[in-house]
Every structure is written in C-alpha cells, then in structure tokens.
Amino acid sequence: MRVVWTDGGPDAVGTLREALAEALDGGPAVLPLNTRDPAASTLHEAMRPEDPVEPGTAVVVATSGSTGEPKGVLLSPGALLASADAAHSRIGGPGHWLLATPAHYVGGLQVLVRSWRAGTVPVVLDTSAGFRADAFAEAAALLDEGPRYTALVPAQLARLLDAGGRAVEALAGFDAIVLGGAALDARLRERARFAGARVCSAYGMSETAGGCVYEGVPLDGVTVRLGEGDRVEIGGPTLAHGYRSRPGLSREAFGGGWFRTSDLGRLDDGLLEVLGRADDVINTGGVKVPAATVERALLAHPGVAQACVVGVPDPQWGQAVVAVVVPAGAPPHAEELRSAVRAAAGAPAVPKQVEFASALPLRGPGKVDRAAVLDGLGHG
Template sequence: MTPSEAAEPDTAVIIATSGSTGEPKGVLLSADALRASATATHKRLGGPGHWLLATPANYIGGLQVIVRSLLAGTTCAALPAGHFTGDLFAEAAAPVLREDGPRYTALVPTQLTRILDSGSAGLAAARAFDAIIIGAAATSAGLRERASGAGVRIVPAYGMSETASGCVYDGVPLDGVEVRIGPDERVLISGAVLTHGYRLRPDLTADALVDGWFRTGDRGRLVDGRLEVLGRLDDVINTGGVKVPAAAVERALAACAGVRDSCVVGLPDAEWGQIVAAAVVADSPVAVDDLRAAVRASAGAAAVPKRFEFVDALPLRGPGKIDRAAVAARVFPTVG
C-alpha cells in the first residue's frame, strides 16, 4: 500500500497474511471487530485482566493481547523478541503475575511445549496464569494432556486473522459468533468479529464473504454443538484414487507413544498419483512398523504413509504454524 492509497472504509488495522496458499493478502479489520473479539474473550475467560504479550504483535494473536489490555485498562508486559525459552517467559511474566485479578497470556503450541520441557521457572510461571490461550496451530491431544498433568490451564482456540483472532474456544464459539458446516464440510463463521474484506482484492472478498458468512479453508464437524476441526480442505491427499486427509494421519501419529509432532504431505508419484509421506519429531525411539499399524487402525490402509522421515524439528511459518510446503521441499527433496 502506498501513501496515496487510503485504506478501505471502517478499517482500523490491516493484517498481512498469506494463509496456507502463500498468496500475500491484507486482512481488513474494523475497530468494532477487534473490540467484539476482545470483549467476548474476556467474558469467556472470567473478566478483564492483565496480559503478557508473548507472540509478535504484527500477527492477530499478538495484536489482540494489546487490544484486550487497552479495553481492560491495564498495561501488558511483553516478552522480548527472539529465541523463546522457559526462563525468558518466566522473567517477562513476573510483572503480570504480581498483579491482582485475572492474569492471562496467549502462546502457540511450540512455546507451550518448550515451557513444559524446561520445567523450573518457566513452568511455575505458566501454572500461575489463570488462563493461557493456545492458538495459531492445532493443539494436539498429547499436548493437552501434558499441560493438564503439569497444572497449566490452557484454552485451545480456533480462529484466524479474518475472525480477529480466536473465535472458538475449546470447541465452543464465543458469544456473538456462529459456526456452521457447509455441504463440503467447510467451516463457516459469522459474527461481529469478521473481517470486512481483503485489501484491494474485491475478488477474494466476494469469494470469502457470502451472505454474512466467512468461508474458511478448513474442514470440520459439529458434535453436540462443539466444533471439531478436521484439517484443511486443501490438505487432502489423493493416493491411488483414495482421498486421505492429512490431519487424520497426523492425529493417528500423535496418539503414538514417543511422537511429539508430525506433518503429513502428499508427494507426486508415477504409480499412485500421490503418496502419503510423514515427517515425524520423536521424543524417544519409535518403530516405523508401530506407526504404520496405528495409522492403519485409525485411518485405514490407504492412509498409511509410504515414506517416513524422522526430524529434529518441523519448519514453521508465521506464529507457530507448520510450513507444509517447506516440509515437502526440505524433508523429501529427492521425490519427483
């Protein structure tokens, strides 16, 4: 945007995002949308409180921590930019934890994992927060169990820049937010938290916003009124004519002992069209045969990865989101 190009009407901030497609977009958010999200968050968590900013403020999750603090009339503390450790988290959290009333922060799963791994000061600080929102990427069942066992109160959140940050907390929409599932299993969202479009892209705006509903790129289902996100619509692997959701394979792998994280991608193959491949981060030695058996039992024979690679860490983009394109290019570079 150049100085001569005024922002679209009612725009308070423009959040730069590429989503999962890699196409740069500017998400337009009004002050009303930001305020609606922050107000609903405080109501769900237990009232306005004191916040620690622990993720970059140029992403919607970090920006909302600042907005929530402004609405609460408090001043948020901030974690210094750079490498994240449990000790640095504890140091940054100290002034927040000295305050009376609710104390909150928002983290991505990678940060929470490092806190749980570090123990000592970082874990003690995490336990002292009344709630820690976990967003930007899915919170695995294993990570939930670790946090609960360690006495850390987390609130897994689902949302995106287009919904002014998390709009579904632990499966339940915030007040003023509605969720429904489209005929293609697409998650649809409406409410005052929504974006009013994309910067200078009326074509993208018309495709994403239809009759007051935002068409996400995620598959989901509603079970007893709670949203379960099943993965990205574009993360379905077509192998030998069978469609395999990458998220279903990742859930099966996450349930295996020793598996900390995984990313499943489809790789081009002359015989199968695509093959299922899994990059796995393990805390301890894991037998590939056990992983295959777990996936077969949970997701079916077609979903069993034909290739496994064990890695120390998965490449990330943005605030803690796994970069699937980078996994395919870096972990499996010889496949073509």
C-alpha cells in the same frame, strides 16, 4: 495508513500499542509489519500504504498465508473489540495480559486489544532475540494481581513444559492460557493439565479477528456452519470486512455475511471439530485422507514429538501419504508408526514413507510450513 515496524522488543511493541489505541478510537489505520520477516518488504509494497484505506478499518493484518500470496485483512474497531469482549467473557473477565507472541500477527495483536479494552497495560516479553523459557518466567512474575492471561502457540507451550522449574510454575500461575496458531494435540494438552496449566484451545484466523471458537464452542455472537464439502464457515461481529485492495476476493470470501475458511470440519451437537485444511487432503487410490487425521494418530505415539503428513505424486496411487516425524528421543520403528496409524485411521491413511527429522520448518506463529516439507522431500 500508519506503518509500524516491530521486532518483538518492548519499545517497538509500545509504539504499536499507541498506534493501535488511536486506531480503535477512530484514528489512522495501522499496518504492523515484522522487521525480521524476509517477506516484509513484499508485504509492505502489496499493502499500498500510500493509498487511501478502506472505510471503517482500524488494522490491516498483512499475511501471505499458506499460498504465499500477500493479503491484507481489514479489521474494524468493532470486529477487534467484539472479539476481545467475547474472549474475556469466556475465560473469566478482563484482566492482565502477558504478550508472548509476535504482535504483528492477530493473536499477539489481540493481546494488545484486550489489554486496551480492560484498561490494563500488558507485560511484554522481549522476543527480539527469540523465545526463551527463563525470560517468559521472569515476565510472568511482573503481572499485577487479578486475572492473569497469556496467549501462546503449542510449540511455545511444549518448550515451557520441557524447561520445567520456574517456567512450569509460571504457566500454572495463569488463570487462562489461550492457545492458537496450530492444533493442540491430546498428549500436549494432558502434559499441560498435569502441570497445572489452564489451557484453552482457540480456533480462528486473521479474518475472524483471532480465535473465535474456544474448545470447539463458538464465542458469544459467533456462528459456525458447514458449507459445501464440509468447509467451515463463520459468521458474526468479529469478521473482517474484506481484503486490502481486493474487492473481488472480498466478495468471494465474505459474501452473505459468512467467511468461507479453507478448513474442513465436523459439527457434533454444536461442537466444532476442525479436521484440517481442505488443500491438505490427500487423494490416495481414490480415498480422501485428511493429513491432520494421520498426524493426530502419529502424535498419539509416545515416540513422536512432532509430525507433518503430506501427499506426494505417485504413479500407482495418484498421491502417496508421506510422514515426516520428529522423534521424542530414539526414533521409533517406521512399521510401528504405520501400525498405529492403521489402528487409528484405517489402511488408506497408513504412510507409504516415513522420514525422520530433527525439526520441522515453520512459518508464521508456530504453523508447519508444508511447502518447505515437500521441498525437503524433493517434491516442491
């Protein structure tokens, strides 16, 4: 296994591109790791790079997920390329990509795979010192003619829209912007549409080689069903073939050709709506309230920029619904937010407590760190 350390700079990404191209051609498997990740050494040790790699593996995507337990997702050349081909088929064919997200995560990695498949060289946004709207606009201007694509997380899209000017012009110049890593709320989608940005919300994870459901519709070859308790299950050629050195967990997660996600969903005439993670459901007074449902209701309020909803222990209710809100300007009244949730999601979903914060803690590519939110509330 070849370990490639990347800091988000063009040189490191170039090294990863070369290693990935070899792996897709049958060469040594690649383990990309982030030099700036405090958990990188733990992930490196857990992946056992000195041991033989499981057959058919091109890339090992190391993740600690929401549980904090290191896992290495095993992706074959076939899974990576099936994902790239299906994505191109959905958004308009092979083209030129701007890499604007970390390449050690599957979303950024897929930008490199799609570029390799298209026979093009991606433009790399230098994120070694963080994500900047002006640098994004400059990088976008370097893309060749033809279909132009990029992949972002919603937080990046919001920053670009907030920046205005050249950043918004750059967004409008893409033929498609694939958004993953976190849910796209309706208000941000409308802002993007008004700015002329062609956004496509993607659902997927490392175990599916990236986004495999675009705008609720599975990509070609991908199948989706609901398992026990409305748990989303995914099948098709983009699936990983297991976890690094975890045969038992691999059989449990991928048995029978289906990957059992941790997400709850709803299917309406083949259209998938993801309701949130199963372990984010709050049992309050015997009523099960998905945190994502409350968050959507809060985000529909014009005074809310970001929101995270968690359940905290409560002697009366079992769990109490608590909302941490990042206001868009002056904080709205808590009772006003409670009324909005009551109208949209019903009385059991109304937060018993509303806290305001200047920002939400993040982990991974734009995902809110719920464990850190609970820590901040004194319930870690």
